[in-house]
Amino acid sequence: MRAMILSLLQPPRPGVDVHGTYKRIALYVRALHAQGFSVEIAYYVTDAEVAPSADLGAAARKQEAAEAAYWGFPVRVHLLRRRAYPTTFANYYLRGIASAGNQPAMAPWAGPAQAEGVGALLDSGPDLVVVNNLHATCALLQAGRRPKRLFADLDDVQHLVRLRWCRTPPLSVGKALMLSHIPALLLAERKAASLAERMFVCSEADRRHLARLGFPRVTVVPNAAEIPPHPAKPTDEPTLTFVGGIGHTPNREAAERMVRHIFPLVRARRADARLIIAGQGSEELGPATGNPPGVEFRGFVPDIEALYDRTAVFVCPMLNGGGTRIKLLDAAAYGLPVVSTRMGASGILFEDGRDALLRDSDQAFAEACLHLLSHPAEARRLGSAARRLMQDSYDARAIQRQLGAMFAPQPVA
Numbered sequence: 001m002r003a004m005i006l007s008l009l010q011p012p013r014p015g016v017d018v019h020g021t022y023k024r025i026a027l028y029v030r031a032l033h034a035q036g037f038s039v040e041i042a043y044y045v046t047d048a049e050v051a052p053s054a055d056l057g058a059a060a061r062k063q064e065a066a067e068a069a070y071w072g073f074p075v076r077v078h079l080l081r082r083r084a085y086p087t088t089f090a091n092y093y094l095r096g097i098a099s100a101g102n103q104p105a106m107a108p109w110a111g112p113a114q115a116e117g118v119g120a121l122l123d124s125g126p127d128l129v130v131v132n133n134l135h136a137t138c139a140l141l142q143a144g145r146r147p148k149r150l151f152a153d154l155d156d157v158q159h160l161v162r163l164r165w166c167r168t169p170p171l172s173v174g175k176a177l178m179l180s181h182i183p184a185l186l187l188a189e190r191k192a193a194s195l196a197e198r199m200f201v202c203s204e205a206d207r208r209h210l211a212r213l214g215f216p217r218v219t220v221v222p223n224a225a226e227i228p229p230h231p232a233k234p235t236d237e238p239t240l241t242f243v244g245g246i247g248h249t250p251n252r253e254a255a256e257r258m259v260r261h262i263f264p265l266v267r268a269r270r271a272d273a274r275l276i277i278a279g280q281g282s283e284e285l286g287p288a289t290g291n292p293p294g295v296e297f298r299g300f301v302p303d304i305e306a307l308y309d310r311t312a313v314f315v316c317p318m319l320n321g322g323g324t325r326i327k328l329l330d331a332a333a334y335g336l337p338v339v340s341t342r343m344g345a346s347g348i349l350f351e352d353g354r355d356a357l358l359r360d361s362d363q364a365f366a367e368a369c370l371h372l373l374s375h376p377a378e379a380r381r382l383g384s385a386a387r388r389l390m391q392d393s394y395d396a397r398a399i400q401r402q403l404g405a406m407f408a409p410q411p412v413a
Contacts, residue, residue, distance in 0.1 A: 003037035004126040008135040020326035028130045031403035042078040083111035096181045100188035101138040110138035119143035134158045137192045152196040159185040202324045203347030223324045224396035231335030232308040238373045239274045241311040246281035250321035259289045265366035308334045313372045318344035332386035337379040339368045355386045
């Protein structure tokens, strides 16, 4: 039996590409392997990763050795080239009104060549296909094929992501124009749902929203955390930590908000407080924000456990994004106390005051951080409660078993 995953990402680099989408794809890969499927993954690559003249088939075969080492079992690799999509006014604002595949965020995965490549993969007759996010789904819809069994994963419900971004200050004419893209996103998501045996979302809130819109067969598959055997070590350092790849706009906005607006409020009352901003690209924020005192810009951190051992409070001041924040799941799995916005914690079963502190304004967020820095026993209680929640509801092994039950081969009629 063959299972194929259409991924919106490039092949992972071990120890570097560790952000949430890779962790979600790992759930599918391991669940399918456990059910006896041979696993194939189609990745999208750019000219920077594979030269324009390169033989993608030969590059894919070379990648398979790295995949086997990465997963611990053989995985066949297919490579598709991303589409070049110039950012003209028409491309950025107008062409996406009628087609989700022509919207700037989707277009690299959804041109005619991408649809042809996906169509050829589907024509090879996989028994089951999992497609990751609407980005990769657009090419499947354009290809006009219906796999034997299709599972469509909206780990981010894109029409909600776009709506939230358009409504978030500062408002602009550009954001107002982008509102016109939402019907095309919604239509593409609905088409995917109509083809899929099941459509996956990250949270019950997303499921209820799509159910109200009449989407069929929507199932919650939460993002997951690998639960470490022991929580992070308690620390006396008054250190706040934010982790997130800065290439993702909501992460950059959150990091800048923390540095420019929230941390100065903390520092005004705790001169010894420190803030760590970690994640790919975060080192570039130092010069961009004037390298304020008390802030470390660490860039990519290979040893996350050592970072968490220095962390008194994990912070997530996000105002945009979709799905659920795996950074919060990971921090909670290590037993760190969390302060987050309600949007940042959306879709996660955190209860304010029980598992985390949820605050939205800059002042309230800073007050919550100061409270936990000054009350270590309360911080430990919150962290322990958050870790128990991860063990009960977000353990990767349990979610892989849930997926395996859905992917199990169907009995022959």
